Amino acid sequence: TQLLEQSPQFLSIQEGENLTVYCNSSSVFSSLQWYRQEPGEGPVLLVTVVTGGEVKKLKRLTFQFGDARKDSSLHITAAQPGDTGLYLCAGASWYGNKLVFGAGTILRVKS
Amino acid sequence: DAGITQSPRYKITETGRQVTLMCHQTWSHSYMFWYRQDLGHGLRLIYYSAAADITDKGEVPDGYVVSRSKTENFPLTLESATRSQTSVYFCASSDPGGGEGANVLTFGAGSRLTVL
Numbered sequence: 001t002q003l004l005e006q007s008p009q010f011l012s013i014q015e016g017e018n019l020t021v022y023c024n025s026s027s028v029f030s031s032l033q034w035y036r037q038e039p040g041e042g043p044v045l046l047v048t049v050v051t052g053g054e055v056k057k058l059k060r061l062t063f064q065f066g067d068a069r070k071d072s073s074l075h076i077t078a079a080q081p082g083d084t085g086l087y088l089c090a091g092a093s094w095y096g097n098k099l100v101f102g103a104g105t106i107l108r109v110k111s
Numbered sequence: 112d113a114g115i116t117q118s119p120r121y122k123i124t125e126t127g128r129q130v131t132l133m134c135h136q137t138w139s140h141s142y143m144f145w146y147r148q149d150l151g152h153g154l155r156l157i158y159y160s161a162a163a164d165i166t167d168k169g170e171v172p173d174g175y176v177v178s179r180s181k182t183e184n185f186p187l188t189l190e191s192a193t194r195s196q197t198s199v200y201f202c203a204s205s206d207p208g209g210g211e212g213a214n215v216l217t218f219g220a221g222s223r224l225t226v227l
Contacts, residue, residue: 033214042220043216045215088154097205099156099214102153103152104153
């Protein structure tokens with residue numbers, strides 16, 4: 001069974017601070033996705049990383065896929081209250097269409 | 112509007128009752144999924160379907176039944192609800208394919224179920 005360990009579980013920071021969320025596994029994934037979920041809504045895709053070592057930037061968010069395709073990180077620069085939410089990583093296996101989700105990181109950015 | 116719709120959004124039921132959560136998608140995606148979301152566990156896959164009349168168990172299928180007679184609908188039934196099935200349930204769909212679009216899930220807004 002593939003598992004994704006996501007850390008930290010909770011993060012409460014002040015506006016303007018930087019933060020990093022980690023997603024680690026002993027399994028190799030074909031790709032890794034990051035979703036963001038707001039209260040009362042379903043998760044929404046932020047990014048997909050498909051190549052080992054890949055770095056993708058989305059404004060203040062930087063996503064990295066580990067060289068060995070077993071881990072990923074999400075770095076937010078100068079966090080804003082609008083970044084508050086639940087961040088989920090999800091790994092795709094080389095076969096089939098099922099994703100394995102991490103337990104999520106609840107981020108709260110205080111103004 | 113195109114998208115994925117879940118109903119009901121909120122449901123309170125009693126132990127032992129049968130409950131059906133509905134899911135309808137207009138994307139014509141071939142794959143559909145049911146997840147439950149509980150604090151500390153993230154999203155856990157209950158059942159999924161690769162196409163009409165093809166369903167398979169996920170990580171936590173016990174106590175649930177699904178069907179998929181039409182591509183656009185994927186109802187989830189709790190045959191005899193238990194308190195441990197109190198959760199938020201999400202339906203999702205995806206289209207198989209290569210590259211970055213592969214396995215990307217589009218989620219519904221969720222159905223919050225409370226079993227008393």
